[in-house]
Amino acid sequence: MRRRKRMMEDLDRDIRDHIDRETEDNIARGMTPEEARYAAFRKFGNVTRMKEETREVWSFVWLEQLLQDIRLGFRMLRKSPGFTAVATLALGIGANTAIFSVINGVLLSPLPYKNPKQLVVVKENDSLPDVMDIQTQVRAFSQGGGINVEPMDYTGATEPVQVRVGLINAGFLETLSVQPMLGRIISPGEDVQGGPCLAMVSNDLSTEQNNVPTRDGAKTCL
Amino acid sequence: MSTKERADRIELLQGTLDLLILRTLLLGPAHGHAIAKAIEFNSDDVLQVEQGSLYPALHRLIKRGWISFEAGTSENNRRAKFYRLTPKGRRQLAAETSKWDKLAAAIARILRPAE
Numbered sequence: 001m002r003r004r005k006r007m008m009e010d011l012d013r014d015i016r017d018h019i020d021r022e023t024e025d026n027i028a029r030g031m032t033p034e035e036a037r038y039a040a041f042r043k044f045g046n047v048t049r050m051k052e053e054t055r056e057v058w059s060f061v062w063l064e065q066l067l068q069d070i071r072l073g074f075r076m077l078r079k080s081p082g083f084t085a086v087a088t089l090a091l092g093i094g095a096n097t098a099i100f101s102v103i104n105g106v107l108l109s110p111l112p113y114k115n116p117k118q119l120v121v122v123k124e125n126d127s128l129p130d131v132m133d134i135q136t137q138v139r140a141f142s143q144g145g146g147i148n149v150e151p152m153d154y155t156g157a158t159e160p161v162q163v164r165v166g167l168i169n170a171g172f173l174e175t176l177s178v179q180p181m182l183g184r185i186i187s188p189g190e191d192v193q194g195g196p197c198l199a200m201v202s203n204d205l206s207t208e209q210n211n212v213p214t215r216d217g218a219k220t221c222l
Numbered sequence: 223m224s225t226k227e228r229a230d231r232i233e234l235l236q237g238t239l240d241l242l243i244l245r246t247l248l249l250g251p252a253h254g255h256a257i258a259k260a261i262e263f264n265s266d267d268v269l270q271v272e273q274g275s276l277y278p279a280l281h282r283l284i285k286r287g288w289i290s291f292e293a294g295t296s297e298n299n300r301r302a303k304f305y306r307l308t309p310k311g312r313r314q315l316a317a318e319t320s321k322w323d324k325l326a327a328a329i330a331r332i333l334r335p336a337e
Contacts, residue, residue: 007284010303011277013301014254014303017254017255017301017302018254018255018273022255022273025259045273047274050274050275053278054277058281
């Protein structure tokens with residue numbers, strides 16, 4: 001498409017140029033300038049029709065090229081039928097594996113938590129106190145907890161870094177029955193207003209920032 | 223216009239213009255007007271090229287890859303597009319020329335069987 005446009009843009013200049021040259025030749029043969037120009041146009045013929053014919057030359061180039069590419073593709077495949085069969089098999093197996101991996105992970109495998117069938121996720125953009133109200137007032141669940149993830153700054157390292165922090169209450173890890181590698185989880189009674197300031201860090205963070213303090217159990221490694 | 227009478231002139235057969243353009247460019251790159259002039263001059267003004275039909279033909283040849291073009295300056299410093307024969311065009315010219323010879327000989331045999 002672009003090529004056609006470029007070719008057509010040049011054409012107008014070429015025509016003008018051609019007629020100028022012919023006019024000059026005619027003047028050299030002794031015609032007056034008007035005669036010369038008129039004769040040049042007459043000899044050139046129908047400009048509009050000629051431009052139309054030139055445009056037609058380029059009209060379906062992109063389609064022709066696409067067809068050529070497709071033809072080449074088929075020819076290459078026909079040339080090596082063994083490869084085609086193997087490639088088709090490989091693509092088929094690959095697609096099935098990919099789909100199975102997703103289905104298996106999302107639908108078939110149980111969640112790695114206690115009583116996964118009884119777990120329910122409730123999503124709401126609410127504060128943690130609201131979550132705790134839900135927890136105490138709704139009777140349908142035996143246990144529950146809340147988490148509110150947001151980015152925060154960790155300034156204990158040589159340079160401050162931003163980390164994703166989950167603000168949780170005591171019920172959260174207990175419901176999922178997750179145990180830390182070191183230390184303990186937050187116990188009920190500690191997640192109240194004015195309670196102690198407790199944190200768990202991931203294994204990644206504690207190895208990356210190897211000076212994360214673990215003293216007093218105030219900060220515990222997960 | 224030339225001194226020849228219009229009646230002496232012969233219109234080009236369909237498709238022969240392409241062949242004549244290729245043959246003309248065999249001598250070296252040329253711009254559109256020069257190609258038209260060369261065809262008329264070399265045929266002693268017998269062949270009448272409607273000069274406008276030259277350009278669709280040139281574009282057709284470019285599209286088929288038989289000729290290429292480049293911008294250049296001609297005598298008296300004018301900007302002009304120069305057309306040049308490609309190796310593919312050279313092969314095409316050889317094939318078309320032998321086809322033309324066969325056709326011309328065959329028609330001649332039919333028209334003058336006694337000779």
